[in-house]
Amino acid sequence: METTKPVSASSSNYIKTIMAEDLKAGRVKEIVTRFPPEPNGYLHIGHAKSICLNFELADEFGGRTHLRFDDTNPLKEDTEYVESIKEDVKWLGFDWEKLFFASDFFEEMYNRAVLLIRKGKAYVCDLTAEQIRETRGTLTEPGKESPYRNRSVEENLDLFERMRKGEFQNGEKVLRAKIDMASPNINMRDPVLYRISHAHHHNTGDKWCIYPMYDYAHPLEDAIEGVTHSICTMEFADHRPLYDWVVRECEMECVPQQYEFGRLNLTNTVMSKRKLKQLVDEKLVDGWDDPRMPTISGLRRKGYTPEAIRELCREVGVVKTNNSVVDDKLLEHFIREDLKLKAPRTMAVLQPLKVVITNYPEGQVEMLDAEINPENEAMGTRQIPFSREIYIERDDFMEEPPKGYHRLFPGNEVRLKHAYFIKCEEVIKDADGNVVELRCTYDPETKSGSGFTGRKVKGTIHWVEATSAKPAEFRLYEPLILDDNMEESESFLDKVNPNSLEILHGYVEDNMKNAKPYDKFQMFRHGYFNVDPKHTTTDKLVFNRIVSLKSSFQVK
Numbered sequence: 001m002e003t004t005k006p007v008s009a010s011s012s013n014y015i016k017t018i019m020a021e022d023l024k025a026g027r028v029k030e031i032v033t034r035f036p037p038e039p040n041g042y043l044h045i046g047h048a049k050s051i052c053l054n055f056e057l058a059d060e061f062g063g064r065t066h067l068r069f070d071d072t073n074p075l076k077e078d079t080e081y082v083e084s085i086k087e088d089v090k091w092l093g094f095d096w097e098k099l100f101f102a103s104d105f106f107e108e109m110y111n112r113a114v115l116l117i118r119k120g121k122a123y124v125c126d127l128t129a130e131q132i133r134e135t136r137g138t139l140t141e142p143g144k145e146s147p148y149r150n151r152s153v154e155e156n157l158d159l160f161e162r163m164r165k166g167e168f169q170n171g172e173k174v175l176r177a178k179i180d181m182a183s184p185n186i187n188m189r190d191p192v193l194y195r196i197s198h199a200h201h202h203n204t205g206d207k208w209c210i211y212p213m214y215d216y217a218h219p220l221e222d223a224i225e226g227v228t229h230s231i232c233t234m235e236f237a238d239h240r241p242l243y244d245w246v247v248r249e250c251e252m253e254c255v256p257q258q259y260e261f262g263r264l265n266l267t268n269t270v271m272s273k274r275k276l277k278q279l280v281d282e283k284l285v286d287g288w289d290d291p292r293m294p295t296i297s298g299l300r301r302k303g304y305t306p307e308a309i310r311e312l313c314r315e316v317g318v319v320k321t322n323n324s325v326v327d328d329k330l331l332e333h334f335i336r337e338d339l340k341l342k343a344p345r346t347m348a349v350l351q352p353l354k355v356v357i358t359n360y361p362e363g364q365v366e367m368l369d370a371e372i373n374p375e376n377e378a379m380g381t382r383q384i385p386f387s388r389e390i391y392i393e394r395d396d397f398m399e400e401p402p403k404g405y406h407r408l409f410p411g412n413e414v415r416l417k418h419a420y421f422i423k424c425e426e427v428i429k430d431a432d433g434n435v436v437e438l439r440c441t442y443d444p445e446t447k448s449g450s451g452f453t454g455r456k457v458k459g460t461i462h463w464v465e466a467t468s469a470k471p472a473e474f475r476l477y478e479p480l481i482l483d484d485n486m487e488e489s490e491s492f493l494d495k496v497n498p499n500s501l502e503i504l505h506g507y508v509e510d511n512m513k514n515a516k517p518y519d520k521f522q523m524f525r526h527g528y529f530n531v532d533p534k535h536t537t538t539d540k541l542v543f544n545r546i547v548s549l550k551s552s553f554q555v556k
């Protein structure tokens with residue numbers, strides 16, 4: 001599947017144009033939008049796009065945005081999700097003007113349904129869910145009218161009230177709109193408005209046993225709140241006539257308009273909450289905030305910043321196509337851009353190999369100067385200890401190097417970043433023949449910054465001083481899912497990458513000892529890392545790699 005080419009961040013979009021026209025023509029006094037998540041899971045980066053769009057559009061016109069929990073399905077919803085959603089929206093940098101629960105409007109929705117019955121626009125139907133599906137017809141054939149369609153208003157009022165009182169079992173009856181079973185739009189063929197569900201609701205408890213369907217509840221919620229522009233994803237485009245029908249027939253004072261935009265999909269990523277929940281429930285990940293998850297909380301824990309996520313959402317813009325898939329590398333591009341000037345540089349050895357510098361005085365420790373961020377001098381300098389014993393990266397040494405290998409091998413000289421040239425003199429092995437230590441010599445003339453020009457070396461490697469180094473755990477991630485266009489395919493568990501997490505144990509510089517959860521660093525040659533908030537303890541720092549340093553991805 002081809003990935004979409006991002007449009008420019010500043011580009012206008014069709015919803016913005018409509019809003020400007022509506023204000024100019026006096027159709028609305030102010031712009032009111034809402035972000036309406038169902039609290040049945042954690043928010044993901046697709047939701048971030050909807051959040052940015054709603055809040056930023058309203059903001060641009062000096063309007064307001066509500067956070068509304070669309071909690072009309074008691075079986076799947078939970079207060080844990082409510083809390084996480086609030087936290088994520090705030091973390092992304094947005095603040096809602098008002099907070100609503102759709103369930104707070106149940107009484108009003110019920111009253112409007114009674115109005116529909118009185119007007120002969122709704123009826124209680126005894127068909128089963130399966131019978132309703134079977135009589136709905138197809139794209140080419142009209143549906144069949146229900147035998148209960150012509151019940152009298154009195155009978156409907158009585159039955160609907162008894163539905164509310166709990167006199168019927170789940171599935172025994174529904175309330176349906178009376179529209180047109182021959183409509184070319186299947187959504188208009190007497191859609192179900194209310195179903196019976198004897199379930200405990202996270203907000204209303206056991207007060208209700210009938211619950212409104214999304215297509216009935218959503219337009220009413222918008223209208224009750226005074227939303228002017230109701231922005232949703234493309235799959236609801238066909239539901240728009242029903243949306244308008246509900247607002248009109250329920251005689252709502254405020255008449256919101258629905259507008260659609262394309263969902264955000266990323267390569268190598270599953271996005272639907274249902275699939276993400278499955279990964280959590282089947283313990284394929286370490287919870288909703290596992291750094292491999294595309295959830296806001298997972299991205300936060302991995303080390304993403306709100307700025308990077310917002311930039312991605314701006315860059316992809318508002319496209320009116322349904323199946324656009326954005327390259328996940330684009331997200332990586334924006335976090336590199338954001339951290340480039342912010343993150344302090346440091347050295348870390350992920351797979352340590354001990355090096356003893358035999359001609360360096362025993363017991364001596366010298367402090368070397370290094371920039372905190374060479375791309376941002378204002379961040380100042382730091383001091384790094386250097387002594388006779390250091391760790392280097394295991395794969396920066398090869399006993400029998402291939403041609404073109406410029407790092408350490410017997411007899412070869414390399415530069416230690418910020419320090420001296422060292423030369424490998426001797427290789428120490430254990431009984432099994434594994435390399436366990438290198439003996440090197442250093443040249444005091446070659447100190448970094450001394451202006452030494454005597455000779456050149458081809459390789460520069462990183463290191464940490466052994467006696468002061470802090471042990472650390474490094475978690476390196478690969479995509480959780482290996483597929484370019486996940487949302488299209490239903491089965492995805494077979495696409496889960498078995499090698500999505502690699503855990504290494506090594507060392508970081510002594511000056512990292514005060515690092516706190518969510519502190520971010522650029523580790524020389526390894527990439528950007530975030531201090532993990534869940535696994536880091538006072539004794540052990542745990543780092544999540546956010547992203548490696550290089551990418552071939554070109555944005556413009």
Ligand code: ATP
Nearest residue numbers: 036037038046047049050232233263264271272273
């Ligand atoms: P999912 O299928 O992942 O469960 P949903 O649409 O059911 O998503 P809701 O909680 O109902 O999730 O969504 C809240 C808002 O976020 C809706 O307006 C929805 O259109 C929007 N949204 C959800 N997924 C995406 C996405 N991938 N891209 C853009 N907007 C999205």
Ligand code: MG
Nearest residue numbers: 037038040273
């Ligand atoms: Mg949903």
